[in-house]
Amino acid sequence: MKHIASLWTILVALCLSGSAFADELGTPGDAKSLGFSAQRLARIAPWYQARFDAFPPSEGLVPGAVVAIAKDGKLAFLQAIGFQDRAKTIPMKTNSIFWIASMSKPVTSVAAMILVDEGKLDLDAPVAKYLPELGDMQVALQRTDSATGKTEYGLDLPKRPMTVRDLLRHTSGLIYPELDFAFPERGLAEASADFGIRAIHMLYGWKGVWRREKTLADFVSSLAGLPLAHQPGEVHEYGWSVDVLGRVVEVVSGQSFDQFLQSRVFEPLHMVDTGFYVPEEKLDRLVDSPMPERPPIWDVTKPAKLFSGGGGLVSTAPDYLRFCQMLLNGGELDGVRVLTAQAVKAMTTNALPPDVRIFGGDEVGGRAGTTFGLGFGIRTSPVSSWIPGAIGSFSWAGYWGTYFWVDPAEKLIGVQMIQAVPGSKARQALVSLGINHLVYGALTVPAPFATPAAPAIVSPETLADYAGTYDFGGSVSPGDRQGLADGKNGWLGIEAFVAMEQEGLRINKPDPGGSAAKAGVTAGDLITELDDTPLKGLALADVMARLRGPANTTIKMKIVHRGHDGASDLSVVRAARRVNTVQLRLRVEQGRLVAEAAGAWPILEFENGKATPLVATSGNEFTVDDDDHTRIAFVRDAAGKVSGLILNPGPWEQKAAVVAPGPN
Template identity: 55%
Template sequence: MAALTLCLAGGALADDLQTVSDPDSLGFSARRLARITSWFEAHAKKGDPSGFVVAIARGGKLAYLQPTGFADYDKKIPMRPDSIFRIGSMSKQITSVATMMLVDEGKLELDAPVAQYLPELKDMQVVKTDPATGDAIVDAIPLNLEPAKRAMTIRDLLRNTSGLVYGQPYFADPGFGNTAIHVLYAARAPFRRDKPIAPFVASVGTLPLLHQPGEVWEYSIGFDVLGRVIEVVSGQTFDQFLQSRLFAPLHMVDSGFSVPADKLARLVAVPGAQPPPLSDGDVGKPQTFFSGGGGIVSTVPDFLRFCQMLLNGGELDGARILKPETVRLMTTNSLPPDMHLAGHEAGPAYGTGWGLGFAIRTNPDFSLIPGAVGSFNWQGSWGTFFSVDPVQKLILVMMMQRQQYDDHGFYFNAIRRLPYAALKVPEVPAPRASGPINAAPLIEYVGRYDFGGSASSLDRQPLVADGNSWTGLESVVAEADGLRVIKPVDGGPAARAGVLAGDLITAIGDRPIKGETPEAAFRRISGPVNVTIKLKIIRQKQADPLVVAFAREAVPSHSVQLQVRVADGKLVVEATGRWSILDFDKGQPTPVAVRSNDEFHVESGDHTRIAFVRDVAGKVIGAVLNPGPWEQRGALRQIGQALAE
């Protein structure tokens, strides 16, 4: 891999995050790391108009930095490592850090009412809830309001529990609210990039809260309100504060709310129709509305430095931004287990909590994101993503630019998984059998083996991985009497059985959900593949409950699978799921040689070992990759047929 050196403007910087180091010295397999380049290049060659920049750092050193495709597809301008992107909601983490800098300095109290700093938000009313269901009554005109039980605090803004929401159609994603309140927010407090933050916040003060402060997590405009809090407390405009207090000390030389004329050639174009004037994407001229929730532009190298500061406990290259204990607080789950969640970005169903501005991985059994428990991450609506794993000291950053929000997850899954799949693990001595090998007929091993949701032995997940996705329930939220279905997977087992969006699951099997923690309910939804699950459902406008039953299924897009077959008298292994794993690539059958009874190995590459597991009757039922402390276990899901020799 050729080393890439960035010549960045500004003061002298350490070289560790500028020049790509030897991958092997950082614990990566160079061959498997190269899969990342191949994966993104393949999608660029298919005509995907989104170019990409991907960076990986480990232990404070740059392991990978690669631009792919075009910064402007129509003009065929190549992507470059320092191309400038609209980072959307990754602005929220920058705003959170800026907020906590003032908390560290004693100028801002975390649990103080927001109205202490912004009097225009004093005595906000809250939409009344239905006593029977606990849901807000949003269909009554005029709205039925009541006083807030307590004032929303700075902490509430940081953790999305303020009661504020995003307006529709500004944030037009089907997983977020689209009630009359959300429409009202868009109408009475619109985002206008030609106006300052102050009148926007004043408009917010005329609106009701949808939830009582502290009672419901809902993604919201709270980070934009924080931008105004920072202005009032610091005496600077928000953009000036970020530039002088955060971007300059961290040498984030290309970050801000707009792109100056001399850098416009590096601004990535949005495929298709370009952003209209006054939109979030109109960053080619100076701004007056400094959106702390989604208005910042940056580069992969800049954001890598921001993440490294957090991984270092608040310091980078001698610049102390936050106290170490403050970073720990921000990156620790702050949501209680019984918190109601309106939306599908956090909660027990996703093994994800929320700290003070960050999504936190809390449970690997349900999380769709690899990494150690305590890893933190987020993404932006324009197609940007980052993740920080404190245990592996690993930072992942990917940026692309596109407007089709539904397509982002496809690419986010790649940057979440491919780097972990490239990590090497400590080798465990495994001597060959000293005596004669009583090799079994190769046909006994033929079949498809499922290894769960992770391609990395450093992120081992149970075979019942990806939580409720085995049932095809893409998004559910906990309510007082059960689990509300937000979205079933089109064509998935639940949808085929008749489950609809809006259904309330009140029982799993013969046991009701009411009274259980959400995590306990989600664990009962998950289960082995091919085992039937029965759900009791209450459907709107139907008096009698329904009972649906269907078998759980593996989800190929999330699982790692190996196909074992016989070819030319040898056992060959090929990755057939979404992801390659260890020495086994997609589309490339790899022969393995006999090592001992029921164990084989790859004679080249990283010498991956595969040992087959038998039941008490002697029948092959699974396989183990690299047996030992870092092994990955897979179950035989489908017995195959040997190919002719």
């Protein structure tokens, strides 16, 4: 009996300790101890609510969200905002269930890497080793006669087989039927004229390979009759690759894909609400579709037959947070190992060869400051990127606005759950990645070690010199080094809407307000030279570097306009761009200097419309009585004119340049 009692005591202790450990991701901890300002985290809910108020459900938006933030393995923030139904009758819950669409892809990628860890799946083996029906796929070929401009289409043999690694990094040549969704009223010929080889997307849509009544095996068999859009390994283009990967998992494991995920991912990670459909007893937590009816293929209220590893899962913010924490921990959570650390490192390291071309979308490539690993987009360049975060942060998003990111440097995870119609203004407003800016902006700055200096007296003339608007670029935190919007960074209005092709840079959708569009650049144009340098054979990153340059400088282009045969010369003047920037506006008020946020995002404790007094400690240094003990030092140029300021000089400093001197 003593042994039984002792064993019972040990089991109870283990259960209690395991439960306490798991609760670190279940119950929000103290924000300050985790390096956050609670006051600044409190900005998150009003930010979402303002957008729900601005866009009614009729605009394709469910007026609610769930946001989860974890740092150092502990939950820092979990909040349900608004409602989970379009009628605004059911309050959103922290465990409300969302269709996460393409956030299914990282889960499928993890499933495949589990089998790689076990030696059952070879990353560099041909996919046909596991799915022989795909062994004879050919590659779509396009030939254009330079003399006549006539384009012919045909088929070619693949230079090498597509591999499992190609499926994970979207270099297989398998694509999505995008054009029939985006341009249902347009014909193949017109689509071909605009997008060249993208006419094949129409074929993928017309073939009808994706049907709810099919199984993954049926789906793969349907794909076998289609050509690949690209030679395997040569082009990164988003597509059916991860759904095919799900079928590979089935064949290698001997289990249906849903059973494999349940036993090897969801159960070990205690992801209790994640799967391919929502059972009846949980339907009261399912968030509405932003449309009156969910497309039948994505009706998640009934058991699925087609287990889409590319977009079929439903989940909750707490569940997906646990999945992300496992990755941040190097493959382990709560003492349970799902992946080896080596597998996680391979997944979150650039997997694209330097000569690979990036085709379609704006989430991956030099224009976005990102690359792609084995299942994730990875941040590579803070200058090019439009979101904050450390180099090496990895992330992905879902079709209806769900989104997550993991920042290994900060040991930070963010999960956003929303449902908004793709392409709608409401979705654009919510997927402007505001959550990244708000979370990084809430990180506290370590207090200075030195004792704050005593207040000093500064002349009215000097105070007047400091009045003006100061621009930090896109940076909201000292851990982020996005480019400074100081007039040195020019903008053409095409950078986010390009794709690299063999002959040059294809323009998909120039910004109508950009300098390139004003100079005559239109959708479908092909830029073949920049400043007398041919673009043929160059990587997108190299071309993007040539597009960028100081504001108010001229770039020369050779451009083939859509529908024309020959190239013409075009000169475009780069414009200064200060959109979505972080700014402070300083003015003298009742004999003292005050500051308030003036850009798209607040910074530290500074708020829009709220004047914060600055206390002088010397002729050019000031402090703020806030949680960060913020210090401000002004910078003058060689002529003695104020040219900028530095927040918290030292390891955590943030620099800004004057963009509008004097009262504003």
